[in-house]
Amino acid sequence: MWAGFAIVLLAAFSFLYLIQFPVTRDFPWVNLLLFAVGGCFLAVGLKRAFGSPERYRGKISGIVLGVLSLAIFGLFYYGTFVLTRDIPSASGAPHPGTQAPDFTLSDAGGKSVMLADLIRNNRAVLLIFYRGYW
Amino acid sequence: MSEFRSRGVEIVAISVDSNKDSRELCSSRGYTFPFLSDPKAExxxxxGVLHPRGGPDGHDIARPAEFLVDATGTIRWVNLTESISVRARPEAVLKAIDALSH
Known part of the structure; x- marks a missing residue:
């Protein structure tokens, strides 16, 4: 039972490390797998505690750990699957094949940069819009 | 990074951050490509990639997105992610760039 809880904790916190790698960031399959394993351990522990209380202890701690684990899993799921997808659709974005809207913005050094200049000086330009506030 | 340069492709980052914030970000992360500041999100x-009031204090920000613009100013490839943690991978962008020349 305690092992199950430990695995659930590991499942949640290992994401902080695995988020560096695109394979485990885009879809956190390692974390979900760990959650599943931890859940199985907890389930077996709870079954033992309630099925044969004369041999195994831990009815109360089992319930506490089970509820905590569910809460951790819920938060993890919310954080990785709900919060990160809470962005508006970009239905108004220009499609491939259309002209890119020109712009003039200042760079980090305060220098004015025009899209027209960028494409003149390069074969292509990759515009990366990001959320900011880092 | 150098793979983009060797293909003649400039990377440009755009956000609502101020010039000063971008300068700090560049120096702390060692980024060498231009960071453009669009404080009013114009x-x-x-x-079409505005995320109204998506910022911490209710400010309008950009949703993550990538556009590849060729030398004629035509958009050739777009990546509009569904999730802020899923960004375009460099390999995918390089593939799109290589497809331009054919």
Whole structure:
């Protein structure tokens, strides 16, 4: 039972490390797998505690750990699957094949940069819009 | 990074951050490509990637997105992610760039 809880904790916190790698960031399959394993351990522990209380202890701690684990899993799921997808659709974005809207913005050094200049000086330009506030 | 340069492709980052914030970000992370500041989200809006009140204090920000613009100013490839943690991978962008020349 305690092992199950430990695995659930590991499942949640290992994401902080695995988020560096695109394979485990885009879809956190390692974390979900760990959650599943931890859940199985907890389930077996709870079954033992309630099925044969004369041999195994831990009815109360089992319930506490089970509820905590569910809460951790819920938060993890919310954080990785709900919060990160809470962005508006970009239905108004220009499609491939259309002209890119020109712009003039200042760079980090305060220098004015025009899209027209960028494409003149390069074969292509990759515009990366990001959320900011880092 | 050098793979983009060797293909003649400039990377340009755009956000609502101020010049000063971008300068700090560049120096702390060692980024060498231009970071453009769009504090009023005008260009972000023009590209249809506005996330109204998505910022910490209710400010309008950009949703993550990538546009590949060729030398004629035509958009050739777009990536509009569904999730802020899923960004375009460099390999995918390089593939799109290589497809331009064919």
């Amino acid at each position: 260009v972000i809006r023009r590209y």
